[in-house]
Amino acid sequence: MLPEPFDLLNEDARTPLILAKGEHVFRQGDETRGVFFVVSGAICLTRMTEAGAAVTLHNAKVGGMFAEASLYSDQYHCDAIAVAPSEVTRLSKRSIQTRQREDAAFSEGLTRRLATQVQEYRQLLTLHAVKSANERVYLAVASGRLRGSVTQLASEIGLTKEACYRALKELTDQGALKKTGRGEYALRTSF
Amino acid sequence: MLPEPFDLLNEDARTPLILAKGEHVFRQGDETRGVFFVVSGAICLTRMTEAGAAVTLHNAKVGGMFAEASLYSDQYHCDAIAVAPSEVTRLSKRSIQTRQREDAAFSEGLTRRLATQVQEYRQLLTLHAVKSANERVYLAVASGRLRGSVTQLASEIGLTKEACYRALKELTDQGALKKTGRGEYALRTSF
DNA sequence: AACCAAATATGATTGAAATCATATGTTGCC
DNA sequence: GGCAACATATGATTTCAATCATATTTGGTT
Numbered sequence: 181m182l183p184e185p186f187d188l189l190n191e192d193a194r195t196p197l198i199l200a201k202g203e204h205v206f207r208q209g210d211e212t213r214g215v216f217f218v219v220s221g222a223i224c225l226t227r228m229t230e231a232g233a234a235v236t237l238h239n240a241k242v243g244g245m246f247a248e249a250s251l252y253s254d255q256y257h258c259d260a261i262a263v264a265p266s267e268v269t270r271l272s273k274r275s276i277q278t279r280q281r282e283d284a285a286f287s288e289g290l291t292r293r294l295a296t297q298v299q300e301y302r303q304l305l306t307l308h309a310v311k312s313a314n315e316r317v318y319l320a321v322a323s324g325r326l327r328g329s330v331t332q333l334a335s336e337i338g339l340t341k342e343a344c345y346r347a348l349k350e351l352t353d354q355g356a357l358k359k360t361g362r363g364e365y366a367l368r369t370s371f
Numbered sequence: 372m373l374p375e376p377f378d379l380l381n382e383d384a385r386t387p388l389i390l391a392k393g394e395h396v397f398r399q400g401d402e403t404r405g406v407f408f409v410v411s412g413a414i415c416l417t418r419m420t421e422a423g424a425a426v427t428l429h430n431a432k433v434g435g436m437f438a439e440a441s442l443y444s445d446q447y448h449c450d451a452i453a454v455a456p457s458e459v460t461r462l463s464k465r466s467i468q469t470r471q472r473e474d475a476a477f478s479e480g481l482t483r484r485l486a487t488q489v490q491e492y493r494q495l496l497t498l499h500a501v502k503s504a505n506e507r508v509y510l511a512v513a514s515g516r517l518r519g520s521v522t523q524l525a526s527e528i529g530l531t532k533e534a535c536y537r538a539l540k541e542l543t544d545q546g547a548l549k550k551t552g553r554g555e556y557a558l559r560t561s562f
Numbered sequence: 563a564a565c566c567a568a569a570t571a572t573g574a575t576t577g578a579a580a581t582c583a584t585a586t587g588t589t590g591c592c
Numbered sequence: 593g594g595c596a597a598c599a600t601a602t603g604a605t606t607t608c609a610a611t612c613a614t615a616t617t618t619g620g621t622t
Contacts, residue, residue, distance in 0.1 A: 235513060238490075298489055302492065329598090343578090533611080
């Protein structure tokens with residue numbers, strides 16, 4: 181359930197938290213107690229600027245984690261608020277740090293996970309820079325991003341679901357994609 | 372010059388490479404020899420899909436790094452090509468891995484750098500999801516992203532430079548920003 | 563000093579995606 | 593079994609940023 185290497189942590193390193201919509205997981209300035217995994221719901225991280233504007237830093241969704249950088253800070257630098265009824269698992273900072281020191285496999289696993297995420301985020305950002313909706317959708321499908329729903333893909337790649345459906349239709353009409361089912365599309369190999 | 376913790380590496384872990392435009396730093400399938408730092412120019416990472424489409428994974432610019440995930444792979448999974456005459460520094464995989472095992476400060480520094488980058492990329496992706504150009508520019512300025520040129524900011528946040536200048540002008544007219552010089556803007560604190 | 567390249571700045575026009583609307587299909591649940 | 597919620601799908605209209613165009617300023621180079 182927890183992503184590697186956090187699945188290696190002892191039971192007592194995990195604290196489940198149930199949150200009502202609007203409830204805080206932590207606040208800016210709170211002492212850092214760990215990193216979090218989203219079991220259900222969604223958590224939004226925001227920071228206030230000096231001018232009073234709220235900047236959203238991250239929308240953590242089911243299966244995602246947040247506040248990993250808190251391992252290297254004494255206080256949280258933003259607010260984490262449940263935007264829906266949620267369950268999150270807190271992974272104790274102390275346990276993680278101890279394990280990092282004492283277990284090379286865990287330490288390597290953590291570094292590896294972060295390196296992989298950096299790679300994924302760069303790829304996603306690069307995809308966002310593609311102007312044409314059709315090309316963006318094609319590249320997204322070619323990169324294997326159409327796992328869940330089309331709606332989900334749309335939000336992932338920065339399009340409305342309507343624009344995404346339209347692009348899928350046009351790409352299918354053009355012969356670049358093949359419709360393999362309701363909401364399912366495959367690449368048409370060009371040879 | 373090199374970002375932490377790579378500045379800690381010995382001289383002999385660094386290999387400078389000079390590349391003409393179009394030249395490869397490495398190819399998909401090559402044995403992994405290290406991670407890279409861009410001293411000048413720009414490097415583009417692309418991968419071919421089964422259907423023959425080229426997917427750009429990352430555009431590494433001056434001061435940036437690429438192929439960090441190669442530390443956890445035997446072969447590179449994409450091509451790295453200089454899109455302009457470039458100089459890059461290769462940081463030997465072996466040296467990094469040895470140092471990771473033997474120097475806790477280095478190891479922690481690397482993990483920390485990656486965690487920070489994950490955080491930054493998430494923030495940038497979240498910013499890209501803001502629809503209105505004005506709001507996007509405002510939030511970008513509020514997050515301290517207007518360091519270099521406006522042109523640079525524009526490309527960073529996914530707008531054309533024209534749209535970015537216009538947004539800056541409108542925000543200034545509205546009183547949300549204050550123009551402090553040519554290409555320089557500051558937040559107007561609302562109190 | 564003259565010149566060039568790039569950044570700054572803004573106006574006019576266009577186009578592509580957002581929005582609004584609507585219909586059907588599917589899934590889970592009481 | 594029926595209802596609610598959501599995903600799929602596509603048509604019509606609008607809007608906002610991209611594009612095209614142009615002028616000025618600045619910094620670096622010869």
